[in-house]
Amino acid sequence: MSTVKYLLPEDRIPRFWYNIVADLPAPPPPVLHPATGQPVGPDDLAPLFPMALIMQEVTQEREVEVPAEVWEVYRQWRPTPLFRARRLEKALDTPARIYYKYEGVSPVGSHKLNTALPQAYYNKLEGKKGLTTETGAGQWGSALSLACAIYGLECKVFMVRVSYNQKPYRRALMETYGATVIPSPSTETESGRAILEKNPDSTGSLGIAISEAVEAAVKNPEVNYSLGSVLNHVLLHQTVIGQEALAQMELADDYPDVVIGCAGGGSNFAGLAFPFIGRKLRGEADTRVIAVEPEACPSLTRGKYTYDFGDTAHLTPLVKMHTLGSTFVPAGIHAGGLRYHGMAPLVSHLLELGQIEAQAIHQLDTFAAGVQFARAEGIVPAPESNHAVAAAIREALRCKEEGVSRTILFNLSGHGHFDMQAYLDYHAGKLQNYEYPAEEIAMALAGLPSVG
Secondary structure: OOOEEEOOHHHHHHHHEHHOOOOOOOOOOOOOOOOOOOOOOHHOOOOOOOHHHHHHHHOOEEEEEEOOOHHHHHOOOOOOOEEEEEHHHHHHHOOOOEEEEOEEEOOOEEHHHHHHHHHHHHHHHHHOOOOEEOOOOHHHHHHHHHHHHHOOOEEEEEEHHHHHHHHHHHHHHHOOOOOOEEEEEEOOOHHHHHHHHHOOOOOOOHHHHHHHHHHHOOOOOOEEEOOOOHHHHHHHHOHHHHHHHHHHHOOHHHOOOOOOOOEEOOOOEEEEEEHHHOOOOOOOOOOOOEEEOOOOOOOOHOOEEEEEEEEOOOOOOEEEEEEEOOOOOOOOOHHHOOOOEEHHHHHHHHHOOOOOOOEEEEEHHHHHHHHHHHHHHOOOOOHHHHHHHHHHHHHHHHHHHOOOOOOOEEEOEEOOOOOOHHHHHHOOOOOOOOOOHHHHHHHHOOOOOOOO
């Protein structure tokens, strides 16, 4: 076989999640209460999250134990395979060694189930009856829908309207798992109605959908809110990816010079990269780490590092992150999971510390890379994952130009089987590049909250 699959025995599924906060040279800025400007406490977050997740959000411990009940479900698809992309290497005629961690083997086809399961589990333990959430492309909504079905919870998903229309099969999958899926902005919430009053044709955004999901949760004491990216505890849960990859690279008798992940809110990027960055911070190894985002939603590369709201209606606490402004509404690119105005605070903090790099790539370039990858390796990537594929190909071609051999590892965070309309549009020449105009960035950033 031209592609080698590196699998670990079942007992190598991580029993602990890795918390990068324990190894940071400087602590991340605190989360602030929007009314007082003071750091939030557990009681401030209790209306939205179970106490177990709140404690994980602020923990300083390097390792957090995976509950046995969650680990047992992980066994259904973990450990996920690590592949060496030998056919892609040959097609590129590169001396680079390219590996990818494939999270598309999960039941929902992406990495999102890694955090959906523990979030549903902890909410069930606390006696909640249901969860609300938002979703962009639908991967997160699909994952939480299944997790709620496993643990016997109701699930309501506010899906960004442009993706709701673009991806009907994702909606069908969520409904098959038992979730209620609502296009956002909707008339179900005050924040949704306010948006529609200003713009009845709004295509929506993750910031708007978050506002609706938070509002729906706060108004029902039996329901909590669940987030699929950005927050510390979400990134924590995803580190099963990188921990497995460390063991698999050892099995392959290799180690990455470059680690790459696409970045929207930061969850799949952090899941792969944080364990490798941790080794770097502890002086055990040195690796370049690259976060890749769309040119149409360039929070890391063109956003401002400052305090901002995580949602459009300003119902969330203030977090310090790279942001385009909470009123930002992105173009309707097919990488719906990367259309968020901000970036995870921990990912933003690492960029400020100089521990990671950020790149932005145009939509057409990412689909060209995804098609090239599919024809070589046989897996059709999700539009979001195409950003990591494109960056990996660029690094491999750079190796060819320089005549050097480097090891490249990227996270193929999900398959594109529910995104074939995007590929049809690409092949038909209907897709176009979007570059977020500087004047619109300035306009959105003008509305940033004032923080002393």
